[in-house]
Amino acid sequence: MATYSLELKLNTKKASDCRYLENYFREVAKISNTVRRFAMRRIECLKRDKNYRDLLAQYIKLIKLDKGEEKEAVSKKLSAVVWSYGLTKFHLQKTALNLRKNLRYVHSDVYQKICDQVWRGVEKVLYADGKRLHFKKWDDFLSFEGKKNTTGIIYQDGKVYINCTPKRPKGGIILSVKLPNNKNSDHWNYETRCLCDPTKYCRIVRKKFSSGWHYYVQLIQEGIPPQKHVRGTGRIGIDIGTSTVATVSETACHLDVLGDSVKTKEKEVKRLQRKMDRSRRATNPQYYNEDGTIKKGKKRWSYSHHYKRLRDQLKAMRRKRAAALKQWQEIYANRLLEEGDEVYVEDMRFKALQKRKKKTEKKKNGRFKSKKRFGKSIGNHAPAQFLTIVKRKLDQTGGKYHEVNTRKFKASQYDHVTDTYTRKKLTKRHHRSNGEWVQRDLYSAFLLMNSDKNLKHADRNLCLLHYPSFKKLHDQCIEEIIASDRHIPASFGFYRAA
Structure with a gap:
């Protein structure tokens, strides 16, 4: 039910x-x-x-060798040890x-x-x-x-x-x-x-x-x-990023920042955090070194009533922003599903994108490269939450949600005109299709919309059939963004003339 x-x-x-x-x-x-x-x-x-460790090593080895019957027997032994x-x-x-x-x-x-x-x-x-x-x-x-x-x-x-x-x-x-x-x-x-x-x-x-x-x-x-909204029929391709989303359907193209109208209030958050830090240092001077760093070891912090009030203000501010972002995503998903009922999206692992890079590398000038990845961007825009909302709404109305194989599909590398794959740098935010300039994220969403039944490649015949109408919608979308007064991030690959 x-x-x-x-x-x-x-x-x-x-x-x-x-x-x-x-x-x-x-x-x-x-x-x-x-x-x-x-x-x-x-x-x-x-x-x-030791018995559990030996069985676990044996089970992992059998998975790699793909031996089904032996793997099942070891699995039962493992379950018995866990139960004990x-x-x-x-x-x-x-x-x-x-x-x-x-x-x-x-x-x-x-x-x-x-x-x-x-x-x-x-x-x-x-x-x-x-x-x-x-x-x-x-x-x-x-x-x-x-x-x-x-x-x-x-x-x-x-x-x-x-x-x-x-x-x-x-x-x-x-x-x-x-x-x-x-x-x-x-x-x-x-x-x-x-x-x-x-x-x-x-x-x-x-x-x-x-x-x-x-x-x-x-x-x-x-x-x-x-249902408060009319549900459409047809395919929709969604190219989701850490902070942006590009969607293409048979009737419209959209390129947006996730939660672009939601205020971040970063300055206010940092001001509250500085106040809290000063309060905590004043009530716990024994836990700080002379240079201001925190001493090592276990501590039992004491917090003043002033600190607790500031902490509640900070939590309330973050809760409000999270609620506003979720509301924006719900509205955007409703608008999107008015255009179709069959969504195609890449199977992204946002948790992996949040982690810091393990390998330490240096630049040509001798400085160390930053290990930071996309944790802050994902936290501020919640792309996984948006996809969860879309999937939930499709399940409720009988729509279909498809996840294509990212590694085999290679939406950012494929060219449907030449039927070839060309690797592009992340900084290159456009694609040349038969000499025509196309925004990279919108083109990837177009290819996802025209996925084949196996969800491993784009269907070239469908791409050739739908490309002329897509190009018109694409140009219209870009013109509307430039004509509006909204902020255009660098990841879009185009800018407003001065």
Whole structure:
């Protein structure tokens, strides 16, 4: 069954309600970190087991040799060793259950969901590219959820029941949700239509404001959300970068910076960070050397009330920007899907682009090359989040989302006219197709739109068929960008005449 979420603000004017939710979050943090500690110790013991290390080395060798039957037999032995160390979802839940006997607030469904979340981290460490588990700070726990809408956390008739039920209202708290005041607004109509669908389960979310925590409920509804936009038909090619996005469909071309209208407020952020640093140095002088650097070793920092207020302001500022960026991406995705329902995009690994370069290199003048990559750009523009939004909207409306093989497709190197591949430098932001200037990102999106069925190459016949119409849309898109007053980044490869 398809699902979607509806977020509503909770009415928490009573101080007792805020204290109840705060204590709930503290217990959630305690259970989560206790289970993490158990899992981390078990993983350390497992990795010291010689039998496990030998089986793991044998399993990796068999993967390279592609021996299926032998690999399956070794895999079963590995699973048995892992199970013997208590690294299963059942053992994690049992650990949380023993701890929950001494706690007051957390419901059984909630602690099971907490264990499921920790178990996903354990699976990444054991079976994927995860290196180790990490503890989480209390401020980093931003949500908890149930498993059904009949116990634990219940939504019914505009009210949320936590640790109580409509028939038995004592023992927990009852919070009302806030709906828009204007009943004629599109916002009110959308939310009331969503509330007609059955609720699968509820999630309580908190967000940091400069005035403190604000609480919301996310209702996971069954079905397809009400559609506010007309969905188009046809192919769309998306060439996504770390900060820009180029899209080509049969009816339009777009070249934009992800979240170009969202203000970064970098100066204000840096000013707050300097204030916080001065405050922390004043309250913890024993942890600093004479030259101002931090001393090595474990420390127990103390923070003043002034520091905490500044920290809340900084968190609120970052939360606002993240919310504004997500809203921009949702609007952009809606506009994009009005042009088609079949999206083709490269399978990008943005996590790899965030990492610093390991190899140390020097320039010709003897200076060291920078090891920085695209971490800040990805953090400010969230390209992976945009693709997730597009995929979610396509799944809800029955569209198709295709990921082409980046290494085999080589969208930035292919020329459909000559049917050849030519490697280009990253600084070269254009392509010459039959002598005509074409913006590089838009041309890559055009090739992705005309992908073949195997998703490994561009279909040359489709490219030759659709290129004339694409060139007209391409030129129109470039002219509109130059005529507008928006900022044109250097990565676009063209500029506005002075």
